Amino acid sequence: xxxxxxxxxxxxxxxxxxxxxxxxxxxxxxxxxxxxxxxxxxxxxxxxxxxxxxxxxxxxxxxxxxxxxxxxxxxxxxxxxxxxxxxxxxxxxxxxxxxxxxxxxxxxxxxxxxxxxxxxxxxxxxxxxxxxxxxxxxxxxxxxxxxxxxxxxxxxxxxxxxxxxxxxxxxxxxxxxxxxxxxxxxxxxxxxxxxxxxxxxxxxxxxxxxxxxxxxxxxxxxxxxxxxxxxxxxxxxxxxxxxxxxxxxxxxxxxxxxxxxxxxxxxxxxxx
Ligand code: ZN
Numbered sequence: 456x457x458x459x460x461x462x463x464x465x466x467x468x469x470x471x472x473x474x475x476x477x478x479x480x481x482x483x484x485x486x487x488x489x490x491x492x493x494x495x496x497x498x499x500x501x502x503x504x505x506x507x508x509x510x511x512x513x514x515x516x517x518x519x520x521x522x523x524x525x526x527x528x529x530x531x532x533x534x535x536x537x538x539x540x541x542x543x544x545x546x547x548x549x550x551x552x553x554x555x556x557x558x559x560x561x562x563x564x565x566x567x568x569x570x571x572x573x574x575x576x577x578x579x580x581x582x583x584x585x586x587x588x589x590x591x592x593x594x595x596x597x598x599x600x601x602x603x604x605x606x607x608x609x610x611x612x613x614x615x616x617x618x619x620x621x622x623x624x625x626x627x628x629x630x631x632x633x634x635x636x637x638x639x640x641x642x643x644x645x646x647x648x649x650x651x652x653x654x655x656x657x658x659x660x661x662x663x664x665x666x667x668x669x670x671x672x673x674x675x676x677x678x679x680x681x682x683x684x685x686x687x688x689x690x691x692x693x694x695x696x697x698x699x700x701x702x703x704x705x706x707x708x709x710x711x712x713x714x715x716x717x718x719x720x721x722x723x724x725x726x727x
Contacts, residue, residue: 456721458713459705460674462653463492463694464501467680468511468540475683477693480505482517486524491695492678493531496702496712499558500525501534501680504551511540513547519554532715532724534558534595537583541571545579552586557724559587560623561594563610564603567630577609584615593722595653597623599631601638604645611647619722622652623676627660634660639667657681665701669708675701 465479465488472478479488482504489500504521506512522533535556539548552559561583562575587594594616598604610616624642626634634656646652653674656664661682668675677697685691685700702712719727 456651456713456717457710458717459669459702459710460499460651460653460713460718461497461698461701461705462499462501462534462674462676462678463489463497463698464655464676464678464680465489465492465694466503466505467678468503468536468538470679470683472509475679475690477691478679478683479694480509482521482524485521486528488694489525489531489533490528491693492698493529493715495695495698497531497698498713498715498718499532499534501536501560501676501678502556503536503540503680511543513539513543513550515550515554518551522554522556530715532557532718534560536560538562538573538597541568541573545582549583549586552583552590552592555590555725556592557719557726558593558595558621558722560597561587561616562597562599562603563607564598564600566599566603566628569629577606580606580610581613581615584610588615588617591725593621593724595621595623597625597655598642599625599628601632601641601645604642608645608647618647618649620647620650621722622646622650623655624652624673625655625657626664627657629658634663634667636667639671639673643671643673655681665704669705669710675705677701
């Protein structure tokens with residue numbers, strides 16, 4: 456598939472309404488945002504759940520309601536997080552996979568996350584990959600570092616991850632790997648042949664991430680999880696505004712935008 460696939464990470468675990476009033480938080484807001492993003496050209500939405508007070512939650516009821524509402528409104532591919540939030544147990548993080556979303560993120564290693572850190576040992580990664588296989592959920596192999604791409608080879612060799620592989624390169628997280636043509640190129644070099652990748656440029660790496668994805672045959676992720684500023688000092692009005700720009704930039708680069716159906720078919724997702 457030579458088209459551009461755009462993912463929108465609607466809300467994440469870190470961004471707050473206070474920082475970003477347009478942040479979708481409730482299942483209803485998430486579904487409305489997902490529909491808008493799909494209309495703007497997103498084929499995939501990446502989903503975290505929040506509790507009533509706006510803080511990240513692993514509550515299955517909230518995930519279930521968000522997924523149901525999204526599916527009622529749009530056929531966009533739903534990818535849930537299993538990164539969860541800082542401080543969640545592995546059991547809490549993997550639980551929403553039982554709701555049978557289309558895809559899920561699978562963090563491929565331990566990483567600094569600003570002042571915090573996220574733990575992903577090989578046993579945790581194996582457990583998560585097995586659960587995803589059990590529920591027929593396709594993983595996005597999230598890599599915050601070159602060593603994470605290399606670690607994914609262990610799971611592949613063990614038969615826990617099947618092609619076509621989808622990597623998510625999360626770059627410019629504070630205290631983790633920065634984004635540059637060299638760092639991205641080195642990540643890409645470590646991927647097995649049958650791989651596709653999405654560039655997730657965090658914060659000020661947002662637009663460079665889009666440009667590097669377009670230039671290197673990758674896919675794009677945008678959204679409030681990764682970045683809240685549309686331009687210097689100007690908050691984005693919505694997730695869809697980010698998707699619209701990413702679609703515009705891709706089209707200017709003569710790339711067609713893939714729809715959810717094409718992504719389902721490519722990865723052999725449920726309902727393909
Ligand atoms: Zn996420």
